[in-house]
Amino acid sequence: MREPALLVLEDGTIFRGRAWGRRGRTTGEIVFSTAMTGYQETFTDPSYHRQIVVMTAPHIGNTGVNSDDSESDRVWTAGVVVRDPARRASSWRAEGELEDYLVEHDVVGICDVDTRAITRHIRERGAMRAGIFSASALPVGAETGSQQAIDILLGLVNDSPAMTGADLxxxxxxxxxxxxxxxxxxxxxxxxxxxxxxxxxxxxxxxxxxxxxxxxxxxxxxxxxxxxxxxxxxxxxxxxxxxxxxxxxxxxxxxxxxxxxxxxxxxxxxxxxxxxxxxxxxxxxxxxxxxxxxxxxxxxxxxxxxxxxxxxxxxxxxxxxxxxxxxxxxxxxxxxxxxxxxxxxxxxxxxxxxxxxxxxxxxxxxxxxxxxxxxxxxxxxxxxxxxx
Missing domain, CATH: 3.40.50.880 (Class I glutamine amidotransferase (GATase) domain)
Incomplete structure (x- = not known):
């Protein structure tokens, strides 16, 4: 059983899911990628520095990870959002599981959320800051919907640096x-x-x-x-x-x-x-x-x-x-x-x-x-x- 997690957007929209990758909290600009493959290359692309990436393809992780496909020596994404993570890798090239790889690189993620709904929201409202919070990293009352606790999360998101003006x-x-x-x-x-x-x-x-x-x-x-x-x-x-x-x-x-x-x-x-x-x-x-x-x-x-x-x-x-x-x-x-x-x-x-x-x-x-x-x-x- 995965612990609950929240995806909190700068405009106050909240998506509830399950923790995936490292447990904890992270903030960054939320963006979406329409790629159906190449997720390891995406996560290791330095251009994604300080960004939380929503993968619109519904099933992520089925080909695992390997030592050949990384585009740099680390994962640069601030966080990862997926709908349906693979239970196990199934590829002759796989050398490990994607979730283990994200844990190793200290990347916080969330799964079991409607990534298409999140993508439509970003398309309508524009890219914005967001945060992923595992239950163990939530303030008391956040999971039950306490407005005071939600305001704390929104404050963390809104205090994070914006991409406009960033020299990275x-x-x-x-x-x-x-x-x-x-x-x-x-x-x-x-x-x-x-x-x-x-x-x-x-x-x-x-x-x-x-x-x-x-x-x-x-x-x-x-x-x-x-x-x-x-x-x-x-x-x-x-x-x-x-x-x-x-x-x-x-x-x-x-x-x-x-x-x-x-x-x-x-x-x-x-x-x-x-x-x-x-x-x-x-x-x-x-x-x-x-x-x-x-x-x-x-x-x-x-x-x-x-x-x-x-x-x-x-x-x-x-x-x-x-x-x-x-x-x-x-x-x-x-x-x-x-x-x-x-x-x-x-x-x-x-x-x-x-x-x-x-x-x-x-x-x-x-x-x-x-x-x-x-x-x-x-x-x-x-x-x-x-x-x-």
Whole structure:
């Protein structure tokens, strides 16, 4: 028998379920992911730092966990909400049970709740702060509905930090540089890049290494002088958590890269930072895009790609026609929207027409998939060769 647990939302809505994962309490921004697989990759994605993730797929944990699928060395989600946790793993690749894994990583969760109802609530009311509280962590009277006890829980939720204005890259970035060398048949690198770790996932350097690229992964605090000292053929900005409006140091770095004419490629958070560096604004989406089944239109090819997303912010950029980048009196030239979301028209990619830089909002490196966007790594290699 699992002890009772409560999911308390910032607007006062309460969902009752059972404790799952570590018992205790946790708070964070509540978001939902529509992925039907790849939950281990989701929970270990640094972009989910400080977020409570609602899994809309009803049955979670059936393939267990293993040592190969993690996207980092820890679970970053602040909490996990599921409807129906698997009683046991059933996969030849499983090395353990998901719930044991969450306990090991001190992640508080709740199960036996209507995750579709929670998702509909977030879609109607917007992303907000929330808390998961196991019965053993509840104030006296909370389980019986005491208003005084519920007010205490709401106070804990409302006292937790909001995502707007949060500068989180330093929380998740590597402490020191490291190098990922080319894999397989390559005796010499086809290119050397600097990857700024704003919350990078394991599979990203792997994608480059598979194509013969040597990747030096550097902390979010890296300076332009540090980058230039490595004489890279290109610079890459990774995905990551937080509000792009708070990443001023990374914006200064990126403008230095663009001024130097070094080819640039960014994904997710890196896409938002390119937008800011060019002089455009960013804004918070009502409930974000998260999951492995998001349709995006590549406007240059007309191809629809199914992509993986994890973002709560987007770039405010004119979609219809190329426009002059506002920063510095137009010093970076013309900019076009390369990709758009077919769900809501959000900007999903930026292509600079007069400097060697582009970015996408989705995750082309995605594991467990989909893999429709992997060709973008080849595009970056081509761009570096053209410039070099």
């Amino acid at each position: 890259a330093s929380d998740v970035s590597t402490a020191s540089p490291y190098v990922v060398t080319p894999r397989g048949e390559f005796s010499e690198p086809v290119a050397r890049i600097v990857a700024v770790d704003l919350g990078i996932k394991n599979r990203t350097p792997w994608q480059f290494a598979e194509r013969g690229v040597e990747v030096t992964v550097v902390p979010a605090s890296v300076t332009l002088a540090d980058v230039r000292a490595l004489t890279p053929d290109g610079v890459f900005f990774s995905n990551g958590p937080g509000d792009p409006a708070a990443a001023d140091a990374q914006i200064d770095l990126l403008r230095g890269v663009l001024d130097a004419g070094i080819p640039f490629f960014g994904i997710c958070f890196g896409n938002q930072l390119l937008g800011r560096a060019l002089g455009f604004g960013t804004y918070k989406l009502d409930y974000g895009h998260r999951g492995a089944n998001q349709p995006v239109l590549d406007r240059e090819t007309g191809r629809v790609e199914i992509t993986a997303h994890n973002h709560g912010f987007a770039v405010d950029l004119p979609v219809d026609e190329p426009t002059q980048a506002p920063y510095g009196g137009g010093r970076y030239g013309r900019v076009a929207v390369s990709h758009v979301s077919l769900n809501d028209g959000v900007v999903e990619g930026i292509r600079c027409l007069d400097i060697p830089a582009f970015s996408v909002q989705f995750h082309p490196e995605a594991a467990a998939g989909p893999h429709d966007g992997e060709h973008l790594f080849d595009r970056f290699i081509t761009l570096m060769k053209e410039v070099g």
